[in-house]
Amino acid sequence: MFGAGQSALLSCCETDRGDRVVWRVFRDSVMLIAVCSGGDGTFTELQLCRLLENTWNCMVLILGQEELSNVRNVERLKRDLRSCYRLIDRLLDRGDESVMGDLTHCADCLLPPNTSLLQDALDAFTQASDSEFGCLLIRGRVAVATEKWWRLVSQEVMLLSLLVCCLSGTASCDYPVFLPVGSPTVAHRLLRFQLLQGVDVCTLCGPAPSLHHAETELVGRFWSPLLETLHGCLEQTLHSPVPSVALHPDILALLLINRESSQSLSIPGRPTALTHQDGPPVPSVLRRWELLRLFYTFAVTRYFTSGEVATAPAAAEPLQEDFSQGFCHVPLHCYLVTDECKCYGLQTPQHQLFLLASLAMPTFALRSTATQTLTSITAATGF
């Protein structure tokens, strides 16, 4: 890029209308540029940076780092990159608005009622398929996963979930993947089986077992007894990933992040129809998730540390300014009142909670609602 010769590295720029351009060079070989226009779907700088990182990780996931950093034939690379398009499209498109892993870099989770049953089945299934990495996904969110799976970097978990979603539609598949952080040069096999519509199980394994063997023998053996349970889970988590918790009716949506395990829960509030009609207008469901994303970005860029910093503190170069560095005291909570809704964010050593409330909720009640919600969720689920 221009300026490289002068040892200047351009990272981003912005226009008066909110258009943004962000540059990133990865491994000194590939430069990714993200351009977004202002107006309706404004992206913040953080969102664009995450997008570029995710895109690069997608490319590594599918092609491996070797091929990307030592490019011998550009034309061939271009052709190879086509296989990533589906995944990148998914990042740009965000099929399910409430899945926020691409922004938070945390694994979107689901807390079904009978976890232990599923956990046991998954552990046994994974072991039988000669692997330690196994995961059960419901609607693109991690329902249960083996202990080793959680040891993967949260971005990998997020990307694998995304990949599984992309690949769904077939009954099973065997897909070679590189892990962007764990093993960027050695490919593993990702075995994925669709148990029900919207329920997938996957394992990361070596040469054995074959897809055929796993599909015909292992899946049937471990999962067919649990089909009823899975059906139940699928239905119960239709409206909320945490069916056991009832939210305050004025809460429109919330995002809860466990900072230690890098897991997140995004819980929608009551649907619009059920909220009282005489109050101030309530934003649509899509807009709620958009607002929540924006609020998360706002709070994380200014006050809180993003989840990523906790896991990987050794950021090589400060490509983004850290506004929160300027504070000599620690920000704990923050809130915003806008024309559409009220937002409240709080951070504890263990959790981060971002909450969207309707205008009907008085501002001074936000804090108590947020803290109560956090306690009730953590108490009920142990998240």
Add this chain to the structure above:
Amino acid sequence: MAKNLFRNCANECSSTWRLDEVQASTWKKEEARARASAANHVRFSEQEAEIITEEGRHRGCGGGGGGSDGRVGSKVTPRLKRLAGLLRRKKHGRGEGSPSRPPPSILKNQAVGARHTGQQQQQPILKDVCVYLNPKRLAGTPHLLPESGGLLEALLGVVHRGGRGTGPQRLTVHGLVPNSPASRSGHILIGDVILAVDDVEVTSENIERILSCIPGPTQVRLTLETTAPDGGGCPFVEDEGIRGRGSAAVSQLVRLLWGEDTVELQMAISHIPHVIMYLSLRLDTEPTHEEQEILYQYPVSEASAQLKGVRGIFLTLCDMLENVTGGQIISSSLLLKRQLVHVGYWKEGDNLLVIGLPADRVPLIYLQSVVEGVVRTLRVMYGSLDSAFCEEDNSPRLDHFFCLFFQQLIQPSRLIDSPTTPDVSGTLFLDGLPAVRWLTLPPEIKVEVDTVLSDFEAADFGDMSEDFYGMRRLYVTLGSCLFYKGYLIANHLPKEDLRDVCLYCQHYSLLPLAAEQRVGQLVIWREVFPQRRALHSPPLGYAEPLGRYFLLIVGLRHLMQCVLLEAGGCASAVEGAVGPDCVYVDQVKATLLQLEGLEVGMEERLNAPPAPCLSCADWFLPSGAGPQRSLSDSGSEGGHVDVGGAAMPPSPGSTPDSARKTPPATSASAFVRRDSLGSGGSDGSGGSGSLFRTPKLKHPNPFYLGSLRKSLTERETEEMNSTLKLTSGLENTLFHYVLMESVQGVFIAPTHRDMAQLSGTIHPQLIRNFHHCCLSIRAAFQQSLPPRERRDMSRQHGGLGPVKEHGVLFQCKPENWTDQKKPAPTMTYWVIGRMLLEPIPQEFYVCFHDSVPEVPVEMAFRLSFGLAL
């Protein structure tokens, strides 16, 4: 450069000095001593500052004596009488001297002559002054034009503005070039007349010839005619020592204004990347030389050279982004030698202004405000960026301007002599507000100040009016504003004009100057281009006259008055560069002297306890061992929730001694507390929109009743005059506040003195933190506001939408907590910003302890009603 300094230097009115001296003679010795030690005389001409240290200025004998500070107020009348007498005499003198002269120039140019007739009524005193001249110093200077002052200015450092007459003129000293032999000698005063050089009689005709005959470094003896007693006759013997200190005490700020240490200061920050460039976007096909597109650049240092090297990026980005997205680039970030640099852009016509600043000094969210401030200031000063940067003559002035600009942002500690660490965020935030710091005065003083200012402004129609001399007046006074120690105390200017004036003052650090020390005299005169006319299209049917506008700033001691004058329109038009008119300067100075009588009242106001009482953060944080704050956690419901570790976990190991468990109320009552309840006025909070319309509260809300009760009690107590307390509850939990009134363009905040009184270790941190947070809050308000031109567009915008209120809860711990057994006590506090659009647009930023939930709207109302802003 020196010869250019005083091109338009003041036709300085020597009689003003005498006014000064007469007044000084009534002062007590201590007063005079204080002045001698602290006062510096500052004069600006166009942009250049001249500061004459008090050293050379000798007071008249302390004959009058005896007016102690406390009695100055009672002495106002006699002094004013004397003042009036002087003014009258001066005017008479002018009246006598003028009739033979052609009328059109009477006020502007021949006042000098007229003054002489006035002067001669007094006994002239001759004095000899030896100065050391070194003509070799001028070796580098190419040619000296007589218009620019010639050798008199370049060699001796005396500024003399010749009149229109062709014959020989007396050489009156109209100004002194900073750091020149004349100003260094300290005995040549403005208003003196140079009669002879080494016993050779000189006039304006032969002075250049005589000075050019000086072959090498030598000492020459000047014979001066002065009206101020000088030399050994000075009655204050002890002044000698003081004076020595006086010159040493010239603060860094003054020296910088003087333009003295710029190189050294600039060196100190040369490793920090910062740059300002004005680039041409017109790319000629065949550039004649390498750096043709750089129209202006500052500074020339290593780090900035790197930024200069990558200017191609800036040009390309500007061009490319406009092509790709259709928007104008406003900012970009780049990494230079592992240091993040934010670059702000401003495009005007075919040229691009680029300002690069290190990210750790100016956060990206506030960069645009900084750039807008610079652009507006330059526009006020030069009319447009093009006229500022494209004229060669301006570049030394711009260098000085940007030197000050970068110093203020990058190493403010060098400018302010205070030991406390400067609050960069605070400066950024407060200077970035489109408002000026306002000091509320007691009504009786306010009325008097306003009357005096109005009298001054109306002097247009007194004996300064057209009828008096039968000629068109030179300037119309559009309005003026008055600062006391850097606080605005009266303003008769429209908001946008006030903003222009203040931007100018801020960039030249004039406000802190007057706050820090007594200014001997400061006169600034420059043409300005008020942005009000550029920003708003005139209402239909009325257009303001197309005139030229001049800004006159006169500072005297702690007072500073800024006057906006209009030439053209109904006053006579002016052509070319004009210097300050002495009549107007005199008038302002007389006004300031008159106002000085009220200074006692202003000082009293400054010394009064803070009007909404403030608490110090340290009081809430027991150092070592102190009360547990059960109160402070009551904000978070239930108490069983550990909100970010805010609530203290019980410490099983330590024995809970009862002394530590004193109820917080008593612990707090030990501190400054007023039991007065807040003033009324919260009734207005009914208009605060949907915030309080909470008809269907499903959950019982503990705060709801509380706030009801609170407002009831307030309605009962209707004494407005009782001391204002912003927060509710027994304890006063208010730490800090800033209330900006957008309509008048002023803001109020606790005074520096209030803050200094609340000393402590945590409190200054808290203030810094508050300001840093305010940067973010204000940025959120700004971002959500659509740009002016797009206001009519659909409400469907992508961002979070218009932010009305934004708050952040902070937690702090005492530093170096030694007790290993117990966790450090914590204190939590809110910083909340609230934007109000009704009934009047306001922005309110407040910082208070977490113990009582507050409704910022109510606080804002209470504050603005209580202070009758």
